[in-house]
Each structure stands twice: as structure tokens, then as C-alpha cells.
Amino acid sequence: MKTNSKELPRIEFIDVSKTFFINPTNQLRSFILGKKNPPLRISVSQHLNFKINKGEIVGLYGPNGSGKSTVLRLAAGILQPDDGKVIVRGSIASVIELGAGLHFDLTGNENINLYATILGIPQEKINILRNKAIEFSGIGNFIDVPMKYYSSGMRSRLATSIALFADTDILLLDEAIAVGDSDFRQKFMEKIKKIKKNKAILFITHDVGLLQHLSDRVLLMDHGNFKNTENEIAIWRIQKMPIGKKFQGKVQSNSMYPFLKKGDNLTIIKNRFSEIRKDDIIAFALPNMPQVIVHRVDNVYKKDNGYCITRGDSSIGLDTWKVTPNEYLGKVVFSFSKE
Amino acid sequence: MKLVKIFTNFWFGASIFAFRDLKTRYAGSILGAIWIILYPLSMAAITSIVFALAFQKTVENVPFFLYTLAGFSAWIFFVQTINSSTRSLVQNRDIIVNNNIPTEFILGGVALSRCVDLCITTIFLIISATFLDVISFSPWFFLKSILILLLITCTLSLISAASNVYFRDVQALVDIFLNIIFYATPIIYPLSAIPARYLWIFNLNPLTPVFSGFRASILPFSFNFSSLNLILVISFLSLLIVFIVYKRLEKNFSQFL
Numbered sequence: 001m002k003t004n005s006k007e008l009p010r011i012e013f014i015d016v017s018k019t020f021f022i023n024p025t026n027q028l029r030s031f032i033l034g035k036k037n038p039p040l041r042i043s044v045s046q047h048l049n050f051k052i053n054k055g056e057i058v059g060l061y062g063p064n065g066s067g068k069s070t071v072l073r074l075a076a077g078i079l080q081p082d083d084g085k086v087i088v089r090g091s092i093a094s095v096i097e098l099g100a101g102l103h104f105d106l107t108g109n110e111n112i113n114l115y116a117t118i119l120g121i122p123q124e125k126i127n128i129l130r131n132k133a134i135e136f137s138g139i140g141n142f143i144d145v146p147m148k149y150y151s152s153g154m155r156s157r158l159a160t161s162i163a164l165f166a167d168t169d170i171l172l173l174d175e176a177i178a179v180g181d182s183d184f185r186q187k188f189m190e191k192i193k194k195i196k197k198n199k200a201i202l203f204i205t206h207d208v209g210l211l212q213h214l215s216d217r218v219l220l221m222d223h224g225n226f227k228n229t230e231n232e233i234a235i236w237r238i239q240k241m242p243i244g245k246k247f248q249g250k251v252q253s254n255s256m257y258p259f260l261k262k263g264d265n266l267t268i269i270k271n272r273f274s275e276i277r278k279d280d281i282i283a284f285a286l287p288n289m290p291q292v293i294v295h296r297v298d299n300v301y302k303k304d305n306g307y308c309i310t311r312g313d314s315s316i317g318l319d320t321w322k323v324t325p326n327e328y329l330g331k332v333v334f335s336f337s338k339e
Numbered sequence: 340m341k342l343v344k345i346f347t348n349f350w351f352g353a354s355i356f357a358f359r360d361l362k363t364r365y366a367g368s369i370l371g372a373i374w375i376i377l378y379p380l381s382m383a384a385i386t387s388i389v390f391a392l393a394f395q396k397t398v399e400n401v402p403f404f405l406y407t408l409a410g411f412s413a414w415i416f417f418v419q420t421i422n423s424s425t426r427s428l429v430q431n432r433d434i435i436v437n438n439n440i441p442t443e444f445i446l447g448g449v450a451l452s453r454c455v456d457l458c459i460t461t462i463f464l465i466i467s468a469t470f471l472d473v474i475s476f477s478p479w480f481f482l483k484s485i486l487i488l489l490l491i492t493c494t495l496s497l498i499s500a501a502s503n504v505y506f507r508d509v510q511a512l513v514d515i516f517l518n519i520i521f522y523a524t525p526i527i528y529p530l531s532a533i534p535a536r537y538l539w540i541f542n543l544n545p546l547t548p549v550f551s552g553f554r555a556s557i558l559p560f561s562f563n564f565s566s567l568n569l570i571l572v573i574s575f576l577s578l579l580i581v582f583i584v585y586k587r588l589e590k591n592f593s594q595f596l
Contacts, residue, residue: 020594073593076438076439077439078436078437078438078439078593079593079594080590080591092439094437094438094439096437096438097433097436097437100433100434100436100437100438101431101433101434101437101438103359103363105362105363105366106359106362106363110358110359110362113355113358114355114356114359117351117352117355117356117440117444118434118438118440119438120438120439120440122348122351123347123348123351
């Protein structure tokens with residue numbers, strides 16, 4: 001049994017599809033009244049296939065409503081697939097809504113019991129994780145104070161710490177990473193890297209910097225599908241273009257707001273990495289993430305083969321990236337909005 | 340062995356939720372947990388004042404007040420457990436939609452916290468009966484009738500909680516249904532006040548012998564406890580069946596909540 005779970009992937013999706021009825025109450029009403037209104041269906045995920053092995057951190061990335069949380073809920077067993085098979089090997093802790101279930105009238109200590117139980121951690125392990133979680137969260141003396149006196153940062157730090165020290169084989173995180181101050185985030189990322197060799201971790205974030213720092217692999221989601229292969233081919237084509245050639249793209253997120261808005265069209269020219277200057281808007285693609293990213297150059301360095309640090313205009317804090325010549329695609333020369 | 344593990348898991352999970360319920364139920368109130376006793380006490384006082392004028396002042400030489408207090412102790416447990424359970428899955432939507440938690444932990448917590456209430460009111464009842472010198476407490480029969488009450492309460496709670504996920508009308512219907520049951524069960528009136536030709540209706544209600552048994556295990560009423568045996572078996576089996584169906588429905592809860 002043990003050797004089996006070592007060799008086989010911890011999470012496996014085989015051709016998984018999931019459809020929601022948006023108007024279930026109407027559906028039941030029409031069922032009773034005998035009306036033949038066709039229920040409104042939306043497909044949230046279609047024929048998904050992926051595997052996550054032990055020791056792997058996989059990031060799920062995509063626009064709102066692309067089905068990321070549904071994938072997590074399917075993996076956690078909260079939702080059942082309509083079609084296909086979800087195979088999970090090992091115990092799971094899933095933080096899909098951070099702190100869902102914490103009670104404001106209970107103290108931190110009592111909330112550890114409650115939240116750990118909600119996460120499915122057995123009794124004997126709760127006492128083991130308690131002190132570690134209290135220490136890691138930095139709650140200190142507040143642990144015996146009702147949670148209503150906590151700041152929202154303290155609440156999420158405690159909840160994150162509980163999930164982090166849950167001794168499970170699989171960890172599912174939905175935007176749990178974007179909590180607390182930068183110190184705590186740094187601590188959190190280091191901890192994740194430390195525990196990753198015994199776990200399979202699937203996480204969602206809109207913070208692309210975190211994807212670069214943490215994940216071994218990124219699954220790109222859009223309209224309930226993984227876009228990886230299509231995008232990989234498109235990026236490969238761009239990489240093979242000669243210097244001076246232009247290509248066009250459409251902005252998918254607001255990370256460069258207000259300079260670029262979602263839906264804007266872009267023209268990008270291929271040029272040499274050495275031509276990059278500070279404050280240029282450049283396009284690049286990272287090896288673990290099949291997507292063209294557009295960011296502003298923060299600084300250029302000559303060390304090693306040369307690299308630059310970029311950041312998005314709208315984001316603050318940690319969303320800074322290192323871009324090397326191999327990852328560089330080109331410079332944005334023109335953009336116009338749809339309207 | 341596996342069954343023991345499942346049960347201890349359930350017990351631990353339910354007690355965590357029961358603790359939450361108990362600690363937060365009276366948070367911010369001045370009298371706090373005293374309400375647990377005060378509520379049945381005031382109900383019994385009101386009915387005994389109103390009904391003692393219509394009926395006799397004693398039932399089989401037991402003060403009418405104690406008769407109704409015993410009835411209300413059990414009834415308040417029954418009705419509050421079902422009412423809270425019915426709403427609990429919807430109220431804990433956040434937890435159920437985001438975590439793969441066995442939902443019987445939440446319902447078990449509701450029942451367990453109400454059991455604590457029942458224990459407190461029963462102790463109060465026993466003390467009052469001792470004080471008034473009408474005590475006739477038999478632990479064995481007490482446990483037997485409490486067990487049946489618990490089984491029936493849990494069965495109905497599971498049914499109403501699960502169906503309330505699909506149709507929110509259920510919580511309103513449950514209120515009406517419980518109101519009917521209240522008057523169809525001898526709680527605020529003795530069975531002796533019922534005309535003999537209508538008595539069969541009351542004997543069809545399985546709660547009638549359960550409540551009579553509960554009362555007779557604490558107060559000196561005559562009651563044939565072997566009549567509870569069949570009800571015990573049936574209520575155990577129905578809880579088992581309902582629980583199996585419930586676990587099947589549970590998989591769809593997060594989609595309908």
C-alpha cells in the first residue's frame with residue numbers, strides 16, 4: 001500500500017467534467033408543476049486531465065470564473081464529477097475559503113479545535129499542530145482571547161497556519177497565500193518549500209509572482225479548460241520569430257492597470273534583451289507557465305548573463321519578477337483600447 | 340475496530356460543534372445558561388396556571404406543575420433539536436461548501452448541545468421532585484425512554500435537515516408539523532383527560548408512550564415499560580435507514596446550498 005502511493009500520483013483527474021444548474025429551484029418547481037422549462041446549465045469544467053505527484057507544487061491560474069475553485073472542490077471531494085474520475089490518494093486538507101467556519105465568539109485556541117476539525121484533521125493530530133500553529137502565526141497572547149478582537153490579518157494568519165501544519169498528504173489552497181504582511185508571506189513561502197517534499201500541493205493565486213516563486217508547474221485555466229498546450233505552441237512560435245518582427249495580443253488581466261486595461265490590444269516588437277531600458281513595458285514567458293506576461297521594467301542588471309526585475313503597475317509588494325534573456329519575448333510598442 | 344474509530348471520530352467532531360453551539364448560544368446575554376432552566380420552567384408555570392383552572396390540580400397525586408415540567412423538559416429538547424438541525428446545514432453553508440466535512444458532525448453537535456440542556460433540566464426536575472417528595476427515579480427506565488427520544492429526534496432531524504437543503508419551505512413546514520405534534524402528545528394535559536373513544540388516536544402517536552415513559556421514570560406514574568421495547572427497535576432501525584439515505588444525499592449538498 002505504501003509503495004503504491006509513492007509511485008502513483010496523489011491527485012489524478014481522468015476526463016473530468018462538471019456541469020452546474022444555475023436555477024435548481026426552478027428546476028424543482030417545474031418538476032412539481034410539470035413544466036418543461038429546460039434548466040439553465042453551465043459547464044464549469046470539461047474533460048480535465050492532470051496528475052499531481054508527491055513533492056510537486058502546482059499552481060492554478062486563470063481569470064475569475066474560469067473554474068479554478070471547481071477543480072479544487074472536485075479534488076477535495078466536496079463536489080462530485082458528472083463525468084470522468086477523480087482519484088485522490090492520501091489525506092487532504094483543503095483551504096478553499098480561508099477561515100470559513102472560524103467563530104468570532106470563540107478564542108483562538110477553541111477555534112484551532114474547530115477549524116482543524118473542519119479541515120478533517122483527526123483529534124490526536126490537532127494537539128500536535130496546536131503549538132506549532134500558534135508559534136508560526138505569531139498570535140502570541142491573543143490565543144486565549146475571543147476572535148472578534150483579532151485583526152483580519154491575525155485571523156487569516158491563524159487559519160493559514162492551521163492548514164500548513166495539518167499533517168496531510170495533499171494540500172489544496174485557494175488564494176490562502178495572499179494573506180498577512182510581507183513578513184508572514186515570506187515565512188509562509190519558505191514553509192511551503194520546506195514541507196513540499198512530502199506533499200502534493202495544488203494552489204490557486206492571481207499573484208503571478210507567487211506562481212513563479214512557488215510552483216513547479218502552472219495549469220492555465222480558461223472557460224473550464226486547460227489552455228496549456230495551445231499557449232505553449234503560441235509562445236514557441238513567438239520565440240522563433242526573428243528580431244524586428246511584430247506580433248499582436250490582447251490583455252487578459254488588470255495587473256498593468258491603469259496603463260493597460262483588460263481587453264486592450266497590444267503590439268509587441270521582438271528585440272534584443274540588451275536593448276531593455278528601465279520603465280520599458282516588456283513581454284516575456286516563464287518556463288513553468290505557458291502565458292505571455294507584460295510587465296514594466298523596474299531595473300536592469302548586468303550580472304550573470306544579464307537579467308531584469310519587473311513589476312505590474314497595479315500591484316504592490318511581492319509581485320516582482322526576475323526575467324532572464326531566455327524568457328524575454330519583446331517590447332510593447334503600441335496599445336489601444338477597444339472602446 | 341473500524342466501527343469504534345468511526346464512532347470516536349464522530350464523537351470528537353460532534354463535541355467540537357456542540358461546544359461551539361453551547362458557548363455561542365447565550366453569548367452576550369445576561370442570564371446566560373440559566374435560560375436553559377428558565378425556559379421550560381416558565382412554560383410549565385404558564386401552562387399549569389392556565390390549565391390547572393380547567394383540569395385538576397394534580398395528576399395521580401403529582402402536582403400538575405411537575406407533570407408539565409417533565410413534559411416540557413423532553414419536549415423542548417425534541418423541538419429545539421429538530422428546529423436547529425433543520426436550519427443548521429443552511430446556516431453552516433460556508434463550512435459545507437468549502438470543506439469536505441462529514442455533515443453529521445454539525446447535526447451531531449446540535450443534538451449533543453441540546454442533550455446538555457436536557458441533562459440540566461432533568462437534574463432540575465429531579466431536584467424539584469425530591470423537594471416536593473414525589474420522586475420515583477428509576478435510572479434504567481429513564482435511560483431507555485431517553486434513548487428512544489434521542490433516536491426519534493435524530494431521525495426526524497436528519498430528514499428535515501437534508502430536505503431543507505433542497506427545499507427551504509421545509510423549515511416553515513417543520514414548525515407547523517411540530518405544533519401539531521405538540522397538541523397530539525400529552526404534554527400540557529394528562530391522557531386521562533382524553534375521552535376514551537379518542538384515545539386510540541393518541542396511542543398511534545409513538546411519542547405518547549415515550550413521553551409517558553420519560554415522566555414515569557422520574558415521577559410516580561404507573562407505566563408499562565415493556566411497551567417501549569418495540570418502539571426502541573423500530574426507532575433504531577429507522578435511524579439506521581435514514582442515516583444511510585442521508586449519507587447518499589450528502590454528496591449533493593454543496594451543490595444545492
